[in-house]
Amino acid sequence: xxxxxxxxxxxxxxxxxxxxxxxxxxxxxxxxxxxxxxxxxxxxxxxxxxxxxxxxxxxxxxxxxxxxxxxxxxxxxxxxxxxxxxxxxxxxxxxxxxxxxxxxxxxxxxxxxxxxxxxxxxxxxxxxxxxxxxxxxxxxxxxxxxxxxxxxxxxxxxxxxxxxxxxxxxxxxxxxxxxxxxxxxxxxxxxxxxxxxxxxxxxxxxxxxxxxxxxxxxxxxxxxxxxxxxxxxxxxxxxxxxxxxxxxxxxxxxxxxxxxxxxxxxxxxxxxxxxxxxxxxxxxxxxxxxxxxxxxxxxxxxxxxxxxxxxxxxxxxxxxxxxxxxxxxxxxxxxxxxxxxxxxxxxxxxxxxxxxxxxxxxxx
Amino acid sequence: xxxxxxxxxxxxxxxxxxxxxxxxxxxxxxxxxxxxxxxxxxxxxxxxxxxxxxxxxxxxxxxxxxxxxxxxxxxxxxxxxxxxxxxxxxxxxxxxxxxxxxxxxxxxxxxxxxxxxxxxxxxxxxxxxxxxxxxxxxxxxxxxxxxxxxxxxxxxxxxxxxxxxxxxxxxxxxxxxxxxxxxxxxxxxxxxxxxxxxxxxxxxxxxxxxxxxxxxxxxxxxxxxxxxxxxxxxxxxxxxxxxxxxxxxxxxxxxxxxxxxxxxxxxxxxxxxxxxxxxxxxxxxxxxxxxxxxxxxxxxxxxxxxxxxxxxxxxxxxxxxxxxxxxxxxxxxxxxxxxxxxxxxxxxxxxxxxxxxxxxxxxxxxxxxxxxxxxxxxxxxxxxxxxxxxxxxxxxxxxxxxxxxxxxxx
Numbered sequence: 103x104x105x106x107x108x109x110x111x112x113x114x115x116x117x118x119x120x121x122x123x124x125x126x127x128x129x130x131x132x133x134x135x136x137x138x139x140x141x142x143x144x145x146x147x148x149x150x151x152x153x154x155x156x157x158x159x160x161x162x163x164x165x166x167x168x169x170x171x172x173x174x175x176x177x178x179x180x181x182x183x184x185x186x187x188x189x190x191x192x193x194x195x196x197x198x199x200x201x202x203x204x205x206x207x208x209x210x211x212x213x214x215x216x217x218x219x220x221x222x223x224x225x226x227x228x229x230x231x232x233x234x235x236x237x238x239x240x241x242x243x244x245x246x247x248x249x250x251x252x253x254x255x256x257x258x259x260x261x262x263x264x265x266x267x268x269x270x271x272x273x274x275x276x277x278x279x280x281x282x283x284x285x286x287x288x289x290x291x292x293x294x295x296x297x298x299x300x301x302x303x304x305x306x307x308x309x310x311x312x313x314x315x316x317x318x319x320x321x322x323x324x325x326x327x328x329x330x331x332x333x334x335x336x337x338x339x340x341x342x343x344x345x346x347x348x349x350x351x352x353x354x355x356x357x358x359x360x361x362x363x364x365x366x367x368x369x370x371x372x373x374x375x376x377x378x379x380x381x382x383x384x385x386x387x388x389x390x391x392x393x394x395x396x397x398x399x400x401x402x403x404x405x406x407x408x409x410x411x412x413x414x415x416x417x418x419x420x421x422x423x424x425x426x427x428x429x430x431x432x433x434x435x436x437x438x439x440x441x442x443x444x445x446x447x448x449x450x451x452x453x454x455x456x457x458x459x460x461x462x463x464x465x466x
Numbered sequence: 467x468x469x470x471x472x473x474x475x476x477x478x479x480x481x482x483x484x485x486x487x488x489x490x491x492x493x494x495x496x497x498x499x500x501x502x503x504x505x506x507x508x509x510x511x512x513x514x515x516x517x518x519x520x521x522x523x524x525x526x527x528x529x530x531x532x533x534x535x536x537x538x539x540x541x542x543x544x545x546x547x548x549x550x551x552x553x554x555x556x557x558x559x560x561x562x563x564x565x566x567x568x569x570x571x572x573x574x575x576x577x578x579x580x581x582x583x584x585x586x587x588x589x590x591x592x593x594x595x596x597x598x599x600x601x602x603x604x605x606x607x608x609x610x611x612x613x614x615x616x617x618x619x620x621x622x623x624x625x626x627x628x629x630x631x632x633x634x635x636x637x638x639x640x641x642x643x644x645x646x647x648x649x650x651x652x653x654x655x656x657x658x659x660x661x662x663x664x665x666x667x668x669x670x671x672x673x674x675x676x677x678x679x680x681x682x683x684x685x686x687x688x689x690x691x692x693x694x695x696x697x698x699x700x701x702x703x704x705x706x707x708x709x710x711x712x713x714x715x716x717x718x719x720x721x722x723x724x725x726x727x728x729x730x731x732x733x734x735x736x737x738x739x740x741x742x743x744x745x746x747x748x749x750x751x752x753x754x755x756x757x758x759x760x761x762x763x764x765x766x767x768x769x770x771x772x773x774x775x776x777x778x779x780x781x782x783x784x785x786x787x788x789x790x791x792x793x794x795x796x797x798x799x800x801x802x803x804x805x806x807x808x809x810x811x812x813x814x815x816x817x818x819x820x821x822x823x824x825x826x827x828x829x830x831x832x833x834x835x836x837x838x839x840x841x842x843x844x845x846x847x848x849x850x851x852x853x854x855x856x857x858x859x860x861x862x863x864x865x866x867x868x869x870x871x872x873x874x875x876x
């Protein structure tokens with residue numbers, strides 16, 4: 103068969119969102135690829151410059167539907183530095199719990215979306231069934247299931263409800279059991295390994311050059327996690343480890359990226375348990391929250407998908423003068439021609455699924 | 467009494483009391499048609515005419531049995547898949563329609579299942595069929611219209627043809643040929659031509675790649691499939707399903723159990739099961755219609771009843787594949803007395819199908835290069851080893867049976 107271009111997207115089961123991947127194939131082998139973004143651009147940054155600081159949390163919630171708390175947290179964290187607001191310790195603990203619950207929900211969403219990419223529909227239903235548990239948990243304090251708007255500038259919306267710890271513990275125990283069950287179905291399955299081993303390889307060096315961060319970087323064996331290396335909230339007081347996995351010396355494949363996320367879920371369970379153990383009593387919202395701000399602030403946090411960076415400039419008014427969002431998936435997806443070349447057509451969903459695409463935050 | 471004898475007496479009865487009077491009546495009524503109608507009436511009176519009519523009846527009965535099984539297989543697949551996935555599956559049944567009527571009469575705002583409701587959802591197939599029939603048949607503008615229509619016809623007719631080819635027992639057979647299993651495999655191999663045709667005629671890159679994959683997959687799997695069957699043919703000395711099943715009842719094994727072909731030819735059975743899975747294009751070998759990358763592959767452009775018939779034909783092929791596996795390796799319709807042989811046959815077929823359903827919903831799909839590698843590098847040598855074992859058993863062992871005595875198994 104001669105070489106030809108195939109357009110995958112904007113409506114295609116592989117895309118997980120709204121983008122186009124143009125691939126040039128020689129028979130079944132990928133010769134070239136060209137990702138196209140921009141179908142979901144909503145000009146969040148410009149909209150944010152028209153709104154007051156505290157209003158923007160509704161926009162950041164909608165940056166990524168799978169992981170809205172982490173993005174809201176990144177924004178509030180930046181604005182708190184700009185406004186020099188001191189967040190109460192209990193609020194920081196509650197934030198950490200919510201962030202980790204959100205990370206669990208986000209990774210489960212990813213795992214559920216990844217399995218149909220490999221042709222495994224049952225996996226999707228299993229992981230999404232577990233995601234429901236964490237959505238139920240997130241619903242308890244915040245009142246909604248997808249876009250929480252729970253983390254506010256200066257703290258959190260309200261304290262955790264009664265019995266939250268017991269419910270969380272019950273669900274975490276069930277979830278750990280289920281992860282053990284799933285290991286037979288997925289990582290010990292020969293066909294699953296055939297599809298993911300040595301597919302979509304990139305080295306740690308390449309990942310650094312491309313700007314790939316988060317679980318995709320840790321899949322190369324690089325021990326780098328902003329929760330430890332540029333710590334925020336109370337992550338340094340909590341007992342946890344960075345989960346890494348490498349397919350070989352310094353490179354990652356789909357399977358190592360899958361395993362990193364599974365390990366990260368286990369670490370998140372540890373973090374949540376430790377948070378409940380160490381959580382002090384106290385206020386959940388700072389007593390003094392200014393409305394106006396002057397100066398500039400830049401923070402980066404560990405999103406479920408990589409480094410989320412935000413840069414806010416205040417000109418003394420109650421609205422940000424400039425607000426810049428840097429999404430981790432934008433750089434990761436832009437590098438996709440480099441790690442798609444040479445693989446088969448059937449590997450495209452396996453590779454693009456394994457890097458955990460979220461178009462909402464990518465197109466902003 | 468076999469199916470054919472029953473059909474033959476039915477044919478005699480219908481010809482004498484129904485068909486011949488009708489044709490004679492027509493011959494008297496319309497002068498232009500009187501000659502052909504009269505000839506048909508005369509022909510129905512002969513032995514050959516009655517035989518033909520009897521075969522028509524037998525084929526139709528086998529077709530109806532096969533179609534009933536098709537509905538059951540689809541239903542079984544949906545329900546078992548749902549249970550595997552922690553769902554309930556389709557629950558629509560006549561009772562739920564009655565409750566809908568009651569709710570509507572009571573002006574209920576939304577239709578909810580009653581608390582004590584538990585339907586088995588067999589009506590869902592019917593509803594899906596109605597939905598498919600009422601949908602528009604879209605033909606892409608730049609598609610090759612003739613081939614686009616011919617593709618489904620080739621695929622579906624060759625699959626439905628399979629239904630009448632295998633016997634349910636030595637008395638329930640709509641066709642009998644000395645080369646029965648060869649005819650079945652030949653009918654199996656027609657379908658990829660339809661796949662390739664519809665993949666190419668759709669004028670769609672996804673469809674074309676799906677069709678190409680189907681062709682590659684067929685070539686990689688047809689050869690080990692036939693070689694694994696060759697062992698059985700060597701043992702039985704025949705292609706005839708009845709002879710093969712009877713041969714399996716001859717030897718005995720531990721505790722007097724019959725030695726079905728699965729025991730001496732276990733390797734062949736494994737190879738055959740893997741290859742027939744690839745032949746009927748089920749997960750993990752459903753590459754031609756991989757929905758993740760190819761968007762249902764060669765069926766992308768088909769809609770409405772055409773698409774539905776593709777799906778149905780795949781289930782028919784699955785059913786036929788399971789039936790062939792039962793005949794070749796699991797002793798066919800043999801079983802203890804009180805249960806009729808046809809039921810024994812269907813029990814074995816359904817056990818294989820349930821096994822396939824479990825496989826389908828618990829493994830991912832494998833890749834094209836891997837499937838070809840598996841077919842050419844692993845299954846082909848294994849099937850040759852199986853043939854070698856059979857040749858040793860059949861041809862070489864009798865010469866040495868005085869010197870060495872193998873256990874009863876051989």
